[in-house]
Amino acid sequence: MSLFDLSPEQQALRQTVREIAQARVAPRAAEIDAKSEFPADIWQVFREQQLMGLGVPEVYGGAGLGYLEQAIAVEEIARADTTSSLLPAVQELGLLPILLGGSEAQKQRWLPPIASGEQLxxxxxxxxxxxxxxxxxxxxxxxxxxxxxxxxxxxxxxxxxxxxxxxxxxxxxxxxxxxxxxxxxxxxxxxxxxxxxxxxxxxxxxxxxxxxxxxxxxxxxxxxxGEEGDGFPLAMATLDRTRAGIAAQALGIAQGALDAATAFARERKQFGAAIGTFEGLQFMLADMAMQVEAARGLVYRACAALDEAEAAIAAKLAAGGAQGVRAHRLDAATQTLSAMAKCFASDAAMRVATDAVQIHGGYGFTRDYPVERMMRDAKITQIYEGTNQIQRLVIARALLDM
Ligand SMILES: Cc1cc2nc3c(=O)[nH]c(=O)nc-3n(C[C@H](O)[C@H](O)[C@H](O)COP(=O)(O)OP(=O)(O)OC[C@H]3O[C@@H](n4cnc5c(N)ncnc54)[C@H](O)[C@@H]3O)c2cc1C
Missing domain, CATH: 2.40.110.10 (Butyryl-CoA Dehydrogenase, subunit A, domain 2)
Structure with a gap:
């Protein structure tokens, strides 16, 4: 049971993406990693399944989903393979400046092929x-x-x-x-x-x-x-939103690592018993599960806050309030939640994936099992879209009002 109540539609979306990810993405994950191969076949699957333009409004050919739904989709893909989860996540990162800062003509020109996934x-x-x-x-x-x-x-x-x-x-x-x-x-x-x-x-x-x-x-x-000089606010307005997507990616890695460690602890026998019967490993698994569930709560809360903030901005724009790129700047509380979610979930992913390798013993250190890949993939979530030191600065400055 999750601590966060998802609507029936959100649960259905999770189930759909989970089935696609487990059937089409998971079997390819090790090979994509070993060959350092851009997953063009997975891109094609995501195009067919309309997973490439999740956050693009329907009027431009996208799925018109909110940040929480996008997070659920990215989480389920990352649970199977981090590289593949970057396909929809980086579409959102690249297209948001057009969506937030572009004129109507620019949106109509560039967004539809991006939303369909025909263009990256x-x-x-x-x-x-x-x-x-x-x-x-x-x-x-x-x-x-x-x-x-x-x-x-x-x-x-x-x-x-x-x-x-x-x-x-x-x-x-x-x-x-x-x-x-x-x-x-x-x-x-x-x-x-x-x-x-x-x-x-x-x-x-x-x-x-x-x-x-x-x-x-x-x-x-x-x-x-936008205008000359609008670039930096546009980049920041974008990253404040997409950090929640990286948080979701980290959450998916953590969940995937926990799944793998739990399955291994049930099967692997030493001293005549499944290693999952040893209290030392049970405590590790319990700590990992707590990290995952706490991360999920924070990621979903940040996404729900982003959805509310976006709706408030849209209402202000529709009522003729201040237009332009700066109108898309998020309030400090939402920015902070987004930073917290990214920082917490990525630190959790790193810890959980490292412990998953430990639970696998020597096997975890080999490419025969997915956890060493998850541990390597988890590391980037602490670095890109603003390192976790920078996220902590954002959080502390908001606390201190500096
Ligand atoms: C695989 C990958 C994919 C990426 N994808 C993209 C992309 O698509 N688009 C894009 O534009 N960028 C992308 N990036 C860039 C990424 O966002 C940066 O690497 C990241 O923001 C850190 O910048 P840096 O690497 O120059 O490190 P630096 O800024 O040099 O940081 C070095 C260290 O100093 C710390 N540090 C820096 N300043 C402070 C401070 N004020 N207080 C405390 N500590 C501090 C950092 O936390 C870090 O530990 C990607 C990076 C990687 C590795």
């Missing part, structure tokens, strides 16, 4: 010198007639090498610092844009993480999202 989208903010301090980005976008000319580079961009469309953050006025950052939609194939390298990673090995370069890359001015 990536979010390009991080640079070699600008990670946690994203505002320190150095990529420039110089206006030249009816185009902007992009120069610079990005690092660690998930799906950057396979995306058809990328939301790119670049400075149109370096003297203004974060206030001079603007956001652009860049279509793959634009001259001057290329992938120079893919990372060889500890985990999520099937998910391509790209280093990108822009050399005199000309982007039409009509591809700018």
């Amino acid at each position: 989208v990536a979010f390009a903010l991080t640079e070699p010198g600008a990670g946690s301090d994203a505002a320190a980005l150095r990529t420039t976008a110089r206006r030249d007639g009816d185009h902007y000319v992009l120069n610079g580079g990005k690092r660690f961009i998930t799906h950057g090498s396979v995306a058809h469309v990328l939301t790119v953050f670049a400075s149109t006025d370096p003297a203004k610092g974060p206030r001079g950052v603007s956001a652009f939609v860049l279509e793959a194939g634009t001259p001057g844009f290329r992938t120079v390298r893919l990372e060889d990673k500890l985990g999520i090995r099937g998910s391509p993480t790209a280093e990108l370069v822009f050399e005199d890359c000309r982007v039409p001015a009509t591809n700018r999202l």
Whole structure:
């Protein structure tokens, strides 16, 4: 029994995604990891099952689901395979700047193929010198007639090498610092844009993480999202929302690791008995289950808060309140909950997956069992979309009102 009451529709969604994930994703997880292979076949399955545009409003061809429903879907996929859960999660990350900051014409142009999953989208903010301090980005976008000319580079961009469309953050006025950052939609194939390298990673090995370069890359001015200077608030408004998705991914990894450890503890015999009969391991399993259930409560609560905050913002916009990118900034309480969920669930995933390996003994250290992959995959959830140190800063600053 969950501590969080889901509606019948939400429970049905969980069941549907669970069946897809267990039947189609789980059997491929080890191979995707071993071959460091982008899971194009799983992308195709998710397209067919309409799992690629979960958060896109129906008017643009998406499923129109809220953050809680998206979290449930990502959790169930990550329970089977973290790399595959990035397919819908990174779509949401890449498309949100268009949804929050784009004009009606821009939304109609780019969102439908992203919502159907025909096109992949990536979010390009991080640079070699600008990670946690994203505002320190150095990529420039110089206006030249009816185009902007992009120069610079990005690092660690998930799906950057396979995306058809990328939301790119670049400075149109370096003297203004974060206030001079603007956001652009860049279509793959634009001259001057290329992938120079893919990372060889500890985990999520099937998910391509790209280093990108822009050399005199000309982007039409009509591809700018919002006004010049709207880029940084747009990036933050996006990440405040998508952190809950990473929290859900971490929750799925933790649940998957707990499932595997529980099954192993029932079957593995030592000293003439199943190892699950030993109190030392029972206490470990009980602690793992508590971590998972506590994470689930916090993740779902954060998502429910995000859904309420989004509805309040939509109502204000509809009533003619302040328009523009800044109107999408979330209230501090919701931002904090999102940070708490990401931080807690990813720390829980790391602990639970590590303990799952321990419960497997030597077998857990081999690729014959999924828990070593889950342990490697869990690590990234403590790092990307804002490290857990940065999440703790967000939480502490809200507490201290600083
Ligand atoms: C696999 C992968 C996929 C990624 N996908 C994307 C993507 O799709 N798009 C994108 O834009 N980015 C992406 N990233 C980038 C990711 O968000 C950054 O790596 C992350 O924000 C940290 O930045 P950094 O790596 O430069 O570390 P740094 O910022 O250099 O941090 C190094 C260490 O210092 C700590 N630290 C930094 N500042 C503080 C502080 N003020 N107080 C306390 N501790 C601090 C950090 O917590 C960390 O432990 C991805 C990264 C990886 C590894």
